[in-house]
Amino acid sequence: MKVLLTGATGYIGSAVTDHLGAAGHQVVALVRGAEPQPGRGWYAQLVGDTADPASLAGAVTPDIEAVIHLAPPSGDAATDLAVIEALTAPLRGTGRPFVYTSGVWVLGATGEDQEVGEERPTDPIDIVGYRPRIERRVLAEAAEGVRAVVVRPGIVYGRGGGIPAILVDRARLQGVPEYYGEAGVRWPTVHVDDLAELFVAAVYFAEAGTVWHGVGESAVPVRELARAAGQVAGVTTAPHAVPAADAAAVFGPLFADALALDQSVSGAAARTALGWQPTRPGAVAELTSGSYAG
Template sequence: MNVLVIGATGFIGSAAAAALAKAGHEVSVLQRAGDRRATDHRPVPGDLTDPASLQRAATGFDRVVHAGPPLGESLDLAGVDALVTAGGPLVCTTGAGVLGSGTTDEDSEPDPHPVVAWRAEVERRVRTAGGRVIRPGMAYGEGGGSVPRLLAAKAAERGTGVYIGEPGVRWPVVHVADLAELYVAVVERAEPGTVWHGMSETVRLDDVARALGGGTATSWPLEEALADMGPVAGLYTLDQDVSSDKTRRLLDWTPRHTSLIAHLKAPGRRV
């Protein structure tokens, strides 16, 4: 298929673009005017902050994969509307934050954290138009992933692992290479109007902190984290056990990297 990838210079988008190309698809990437070409894929001019340019860029593709960063409610909704109007079936990335705390799966209704509240409406618009939604867990591997890097930096700064709030908070996680294979499966085989989960396992955030801290960890009080990081710190206290069983079964998706803790403890590992 002829596929446009939005966010192809980012952590997830670059992996998805590479996996799609490896699978034999013709991959083009959105590129802002004036930016230096950053990938080997064909650039298509467009800007996430300019919905009209998104509509022009996305016209004529068999699939449009949106793995760009969230920019806020007004820009994200306008961007999705523009991509839907372009007519190419959309594969849109949201995330586990769109789900509430506790145990959830692909059929659970969104209950988003306030920091990403509008993403539920993004999903609704994409699905209504016949698009597909991918909700990744916290992505790691290949030296990327904002959460592992942040926690690693805090561990280095304090001399011990650091987690936010109370111990025991669970997070769904996924290696970026496995997540990239899920994008290929969704592009090739997913039915219109569906939601898919990219989670390989559930981990405790304090266990992640201990692995990064050489066996020790301490709590960073939420009030202090909020003062340092802003409202996004609240996401680190969202306790979630998110199933991807339906995705694995229906799309034959089998993650190969199934232990974040082992990854973090491996000699010479890159967070």
């Protein structure tokens, strides 16, 4: 299968490239520049920019059998909607998959509810305020003969990257492990390689008009992640809670609120319906003895 992949140079995109290739697929990477990028594992690269929807005209050629849209949002809803139009219009009436990447932050704080599923109404925090609108636009393509699917990853870790790497860097810089918001904050997490396998499974098996939570662990205490990040950084003091208002001075208010968001989210539906089986170490174990260590 020939798969067009946006965001192919990114953290998640690199893992998805690896797993698509391992499954025998050919990755056509949509990139901003024409300079060759050897070693990426791509079948081909195509110049285009998701900040410029007009540049995507002709990107989805008849030989493209699936599209995975991993590129981050532009920050402008009209631009992102135009990108969805450009990428899905050539797929209409074909039944071919279009997989869009959202995130669990569209659910907002889950409160006392445990392991909420895909049926929960969205209540997005400000950093992803218009994301549910994009999700709805994607899912509407199911009525047009596109196998349109939304994947909502949790906090992604592994390969030494993602938000947990920020916790390690902050522990080194501050000399104390940090977490943000209240003491009981929890993050739904997923290893980047497990997540990549979910994208492959979604291309194969997900039905049109469906949403899937990419979550390996439903609610990891961020205090424990901070403690593990401190160990990696060689800092043995107890984790320190940083109020979201103070974190805003470092990360900006939108991202600070996201770091302080308490959630418990289930990834069980993808396990049951798509046969997805996350097998990598949990987030705390990965921090202390995996790709972040040493």
